[in-house]
Amino acid sequence: MKLLEVRNLKVFFPIKDKLFGKPDKFVKAVNDVSFHVEKGEIFSIVGESGSGKSTIAFTLMGIYRKNNGDIVFNGKKIENIGDFDLLRKRIQIVFQDPDSSLDPRKRVRDIIGEGLKIHKIGTKAEINRKIEDVVEKVGLTQDILKKYPHELSGGQKQRVGIARALILEPELLILDEPTASLDVSIQAQILNLLVELQERLGLTYILITHDLNLVKHISDRIMVMYLGKVMEIGSTAQIMSGPLHPYTKALLASVPVPDPEKRNEDEETLTGEIPSPLNPPEGCPFRPRCKYSMDDCWNELEPIEMKERIVFCHLYKEHENSGGV
Ligand SMILES: Nc1ncnc2c1ncn2[C@@H]1O[C@H](COP(=O)(O)OP(=O)(O)OP(=O)(O)O)[C@@H](O)[C@H]1O
Ligand SMILES: [Mg+2]
Known part of the structure; x- marks a missing residue:
């Protein structure tokens, strides 16, 4: 069952010209992105910095406004402010850096309980009971409730961030680089907690990350993004062992391996710079960095669907609707 469906989402940020203050250019942070998330799955969004991953998250949370496209949650199209208010309760987010996302002036009890207060859920006693329950769920002890964020370790802070998100019993949890700011030894603990x-x-979950090693182990499906566009979507096994898009292949080949000498020499790694998002390439955004680039790649591309996966690449045009690769 589809919990979330995003269709043709566009989120553009105006860049004001210095002289007159009028927007004269746009960063097309998310440019015609469609995907869906099944109830109960871990759906990962991967891609290099600036590909638009967090913008999707913030738009789903109603923090950024969409320019175009549809968001459908539990079969309901999200259109007006009231719909987004509802979504803000049903979707929660855990941020990368607990240091900047936890208010340093508040005690942990107030940080965790804040969402219940905002949404006016429960009496004081009920709120306290929920806070105590959720603290246990994330593997913390009750004495943490009276502490301030600066008294906690990195791992504890991220557990508080997770507790704060969980207390509203969200249907969808967005994890935006949830372990990136933590020590390696703590990363595994937080990851295990999230999976459990x-x-x-x-x-x-929607899991947003640069880290392909992380998604490999826990996600069900993966969407690969580049410069605001989708490159491909497929199951984790399909993407990890049979990537189709040259960008995904290069991204996978760039993942550090324990023994670099064993790396296949033919593997294409990522070369060249990411173009400016203010002036993205026409057609396929990966075209200037792609070794298979051809004339066709200057044209916009419709999604090519093959065996429950979707790829945006002219190399596969002949396979369109054939059901095979
Ligand atoms: N509030 C904003 N105003 C203007 N431009 C923005 C804003 N937020 C994001 N952008 C731009 O939109 C593009 C996508 O940014 P986004 O933060 O979504 O990328 P990301 O994939 O999350 O990257 P990272 O992996 O570094 O977190 C970038 O070019 C970024 O500079
Ligand atoms: Mg981001």
């Missing part, structure tokens, strides 16, 4: 919570509470 997902299984135990039947949660649905």
